[in-house]
Amino acid sequence: MSFETLKLAAAIAVLSSLLPIQAQAKVDAKEAARLGQDLTPTGAIKAGDSALGIPEWKGGLSSPPASYKAGGFETDPFADQKPILVIDASNYKQYQDKLSDGVKALFAAYPNTFKIPVYPTERTYAAPKEVYENTAKNAVNAELVEGGNGFTNAYGGIPFPIPKSGLEAIWNHIARWRGLQSKDISSVASVYENGSVSSYREMNEFFQNYYAPGKDASSIGNILFKYMNRVLPPSRFAGEIYLVHETINQVKEPRMAWTYMSGQRRVRRAPTVGYDTPDTGRLYDDNDMFNGAPDRFTWKIVGVKPYYVPYNNYKMGEQGLKYEDVLHRSHVNPDVTRWEMHRVWVVEADLKPGERHVYSKRRLYLDEDSWAALMAESYDNRGNLWRVSLAFSKEAYQVPTMAYENIAYLDMTTRDYVLTALRTQEKTPKIYDMPIPPDDYWSPANLRRIGTK
Secondary structure, X not given: OOHHHHHHHHHHHHHHHOOOHHHOOOOOHXXXXXXXXXXXXXXXXXXXXXXXXXXXXXXXXXXXXXXXXXXXXXOOOOOOOOOOEEEOOOOHHHHHHHOOHHHXXXXXXXXXXXXXXXXXXXXXXXOOHHHHHHHHHHHHHOEEEHHHOEEEOXXXXXXXXXXXXXXXXXXXXHOOOOOOEEEEEEEEEEEOOOOOEEEEEEEEEEEOHHHOXXXXXXXXXXXXXXXXXXXXXXXXXXXXXXXXXXXXXXXXXXXXXXEEEOOOOEEEEOOOOOOOOEEOOEEXXXXXXXXXXXXXXXXXXXXXXXXXXXXXXXXXXXXXXOHHHOOOOOOOOHHHOOEEEEEEEEEEEEEOOOOOOOOOEEEEEEEOOOOOEEEEEEEOOOOOEEEEEEEEEEEEOOOOEEEEEEEEEEEOXXXXXXXEEEOOOOOOOOEOOOOOOOHHHHOHHHHHHHHOO
């Protein structure tokens, strides 16, 4: 597909995003039939672009390489590849039309150390067959509700694989396939301007109810996923547990959350956690690049454009990699990162008049194949760039699904940053293959049982 054709498709998407919400929902059968034809099963442009070095999607990386051992850390299927280009402060302006505003800001802020090693583009995204089948059904059935702050008539796949609005696009990110469930122990590290580091360990458990087997759009209720976080020793907060039931429509039924405080041995309903509630080095709705209710912003599709993005970052997840070899001052060590040229959906969100949030604007770059946000920029109420977020993704081929190896949240005002999900010094990797726990495992009553073990 030529770049001119790509620009035409982007223009159509932008015009569609300006239509009233009521006019956007399911597509007709003729348009949906493009899935698996000129579009991938999840709605990406199947064709490549030789001028940009983007190959055709041919099914992705749906099974492990020979080097992978079941139950172990993912091995790098591209370990023998070398960068085809290194972009740094001396040459980035030659490539600025393929660089996000956030990445250009990092070159300007850290000209002596920030760089991006660019590798051959590998379209590795793959998902199970049933995800593709459900996505095709969703295309002709899914609809936005509550002014776009939720959706209905969708299950088990991308809800809007051929999106007509910014809200549909961001819902694709929120409800994307991430594996049915996962469990991992990892560290969150804060790196300060002077180079000092503080960190804590945590356990994260995740169950994506929206993809639960044996259900359908009418039986999943309003629960998108369930999530449990435990703070681990030696943190002074060790023993605290946080449980979330994430709702599909958070305006109709807000996110439900509970906390267990080890010192009090009590379970309490958590206060409102979401939107711009502070989290370590970020906001609550920065987590996963964006999460929660989209209702405080007006969303629009800017277009589908090619950018250099973090992709196939297996090196960052190699068992034994020392954290100090990742956590450099000011930003992640560029030598352990991998960037590729991919097409992304650029989606912008502007704060609605009368709504409150510390961000006035945010911009996200959604991978066309997986719908995972790979980069984001957030602006303060004076219009200044505040935070740049980079999701170092890779295909978890044993599932298969696109996964974030780490996410970096870089504060452009304090020059600090946070990196999540450091696990290369742990004994076990992120686990996806395990028995589905009973429903009461995710109950508030179970928090105390877990906390007192």
